[in-house]
Amino acid sequence: MDDWFDTDVTSDVGDTDETTHSDPTAARALSVVNNTDSDDDWFTAAAPEPAAPTTAEIPTPRTASAPARRRGVVVAVGALAALLALAGGAAVLVAAAMPGDTQNLTIPESATPTLVPATPTPAPPWCSGLAAGEPASTSASDPGAATIAGFETAYYERRDAGLARSYVAADAHVGSIEELGAGIASVPSGTRHCVLTTRLQPGLYAVDLFTRTAVGGALEQIRQTITTVDSPTGPKGALITSISAREGK
Template sequence: MIPPPRPQRWHAQRRGRPFLVGSAAVVGSMAAVAVVLVYTAAASPPRQSATYVDPVLGGAPACQPTRNDQLVRGNGTGSTASGPDVILAFQYAYYVSRSGTDARAVTTPDAAVPSVEVISAGINSVPAGTQHCVLVSPMADGRFDVVITEIRPTAAIRTYRQFVTVTAGSGPVSIVKIAPPS
């Protein structure tokens, strides 16, 4: 004798069980991830907000100032205290003061840098209100690898890379040469 077929209802219940088990596993995993995220956020220290902006480094939302042995980033006034600072001073004169004279003032008189007139023409080709961010990294040969990012008022972003050589020794630091990467 042939046994009677099993009712369809039993098969329907059996097919739904893997779905229920899988759904429960997904929900459980999501709950575990949520718990970990909540505890991680609660355990992390509060973020520091800047209450003082270093005028030499500058800073803006798109150019957070950074200074360590391998990198200086900023858009501040700069100074003649170090290689990275004199590079910041040159770029500040170019983008903020918009003065070829001020830019050339932080170079040596015989520097391999364009004249005041050529620098001024370059400045005039950049729209007023253009923001900039300068990244300065020291190179093994004493030069600096400089990346300048400009954000124009139209939101167009341009990036330039230069190798900059500065004076060595005591006293104020000046730029000796600005050249394309080589």
């Protein structure tokens, strides 16, 4: 069935022998055509198509583990909180720097509270409760009670007759400076005293004077009635006008 192909080729070759010797160009062309059976078949063969990758060769996308996702969320939240804090601080600084703004900015203080030492409560006088009346002191708001306390302090503690007499009116029924000095000398040095007063009416006081010597002495109670008068010349705003003994309790 293919005899036509063989016949034509033979005749063509025979016919061209002479032409080959006479035409070098034709000879070279014929040589190229006749080399179709050589080892150069790769030139005419179609290049093989690349094989499709198998399922095993396709990389599988990596999925972040649960701890990694949690760490990412924590980092994101922390970054957001830091940005909000910086934004708040910048807003405060901008508000403080704005001219004409008279609003006072309050800066929060330390969370640690400042401890203020408590003021110790002074102990009550040692004669409190030994008799009726309130302890008398030179800082009392009542001028009469403060004057009585000043007189007793000058007499027993300061042992100063002149100072004691300064709390007494000039015409009072009380001894002179010399007489007061003699009385002070009879009191043992270091004797402690304590005064309780009861105001009976303006300028009239029931006084309970307690004394105790420094070295284990006996307690002594002296009951007195003392009158005072308000006076701007008195050291405490009043002056003693009389001191007398009082009977009873």
